[in-house]
């Protein structure tokens with residue numbers, strides 16, 4: 001099973017650049033073009049939030065037009081720059097979009113024929129760019145995980161459940177992480193957690209689970225560790241991640257940096273016979 005994770009696209013209305021600088025439509029187009037060229041094709045695309053740059057319906061229309069014809073199932077969850085009501089309007093047939101009383105969040109499990117079950121969590125809070133995993137969201141998760149205790153499960157979410165050391169982004173952190181860790185301690189089938197939000201590639205172990213932040217499709221967060229670290233963002237080429245579930249029941253993750261995607265070359269020092277045997 002091959003998952004392509006695309007995060008933090010930050011699409012804008014026509015003529016507007018994200019943060020005044022980033023042509024995020026062009027960056028997303030570049031990522032989609034690269035994914036179309038992949039062999040093998042991913043089985044699924046996971047979008048871990050911030051499809052829109054600033055809660056604009058036109059951003060979701062643009063996303064739908066750009067991804068039409070990709071031919072790969074895709075799933076998304078909201079980021080802090082998204083709007084649940086607009087997502088529901090733009091993706092009415094997408095799982096998790098029907099609001100239930102007391103459960104206005106967009107969370108769902110994908111129980112396809114994949115060897116790994118996919119669970120989308122909603123860390124968005126409408127009043128703030130910080131995230132939360134409320135008691136209601138975690139009660140939903142507890143129930144969802146109880147349904148299939150033996151199937152390896154990947155959780156995808158926007159805000160990471162850990163502090164990164166980048167103060168500028170840790171300010172917009174996630175509440176409810178201790179209770180989230182408690183839930184995970186009771187459900188050992190969770191093999192991986194993937195996130196967005198920070199616009200950099202970052203990994204740690206959270207509650208015994210490898211947890212990663214994928215670099216953004218849009219602009220990159222400066223590497224500002226601590227209070228005196230750099231702030232702001234860097235314009236880099238877009239990036240995405242591939243998570244390969246291998247025959248040893250383990251995820252292997254690759255970051256794809258399109259900046260260097262200028263050709264494919266054989267190593268001049270490698271044995272040509274080895275390559276032909278693959």
Ligand SMILES: [Fe+2]
Pocket residue numbers: 008010049050079081197198199
């Ligand atoms: Fe973002």
